[in-house]
Amino acid sequence: xxxxxxxxxxxxxxxxxxxxxxxxxxxxxxxxxxxxxxxxxxxxxxxxxxxxxxxxxxxxxxxxxxxxxxxxxxxxxxxxxxxxxxxxxxxxxxxxxxxxxxxxxxxxxxxxxxxxxxxxxxxxxxxxxxxxxxxxxxxxxxxxxxxxxxxxxxxxxxxxxxxxxx
Numbered sequence: 001x002x003x004x005x006x007x008x009x010x011x012x013x014x015x016x017x018x019x020x021x022x023x024x025x026x027x028x029x030x031x032x033x034x035x036x037x038x039x040x041x042x043x044x045x046x047x048x049x050x051x052x053x054x055x056x057x058x059x060x061x062x063x064x065x066x067x068x069x070x071x072x073x074x075x076x077x078x079x080x081x082x083x084x085x086x087x088x089x090x091x092x093x094x095x096x097x098x099x100x101x102x103x104x105x106x107x108x109x110x111x112x113x114x115x116x117x118x119x120x121x122x123x124x125x126x127x128x129x130x131x132x133x134x135x136x137x138x139x140x141x142x143x144x145x146x147x148x149x150x151x152x153x154x155x156x157x158x159x160x161x162x163x164x165x166x
Contacts, residue, residue: 004055007096008062032069039129040059043061046129050121061130063088064081067079067109078114082109104120108122
């Protein structure tokens with residue numbers, strides 16, 4: 001688990017850096033700090049249940065919103081994080097992940113907003129952890145496919161969720 005602690009520590013420093021560089025944000029900056037930690041834990045548990053490497057899953061969940069962290073913007077943040085998250089992970093000292101692991105994490109980052117599409121087991125864990133984390137903190141989901149995913153995970157309808165069709 002030291003890998004995840006080291007990753008999250010480096011990611012918190014990135015958030016601090018980009019908080020100063022990009023002060024206008026679509027999300028409250030403290031949400032980013034909370035979300036990286038709670039998503040990582042949810043992802044770890046989902047991975048254990050699904051037979052996926054829990055450290056890799058926790059790492060992908062921790063960095064999945066890297067694009068929003070560095071741009072401050074929600075629209076297009078998944079794609080915006082694809083290349084920068086690879087650089088971030090490659091430059092960690094000590095090196096925490098192999099090139100193959102970095103590639104898998106980056107694809108999960110790029111595709112995590114496509115909640116209505118089925119991807120690799122790692123991508124699915126990131127998508128599921130993301131919607132579960134929003135739900136546990138009482139946030140509404142923005143899109144119908146997020147609501148559908150959340151309700152499938154919970155095994156029941158969730159009354160009162162608000163979303164806008166896009």
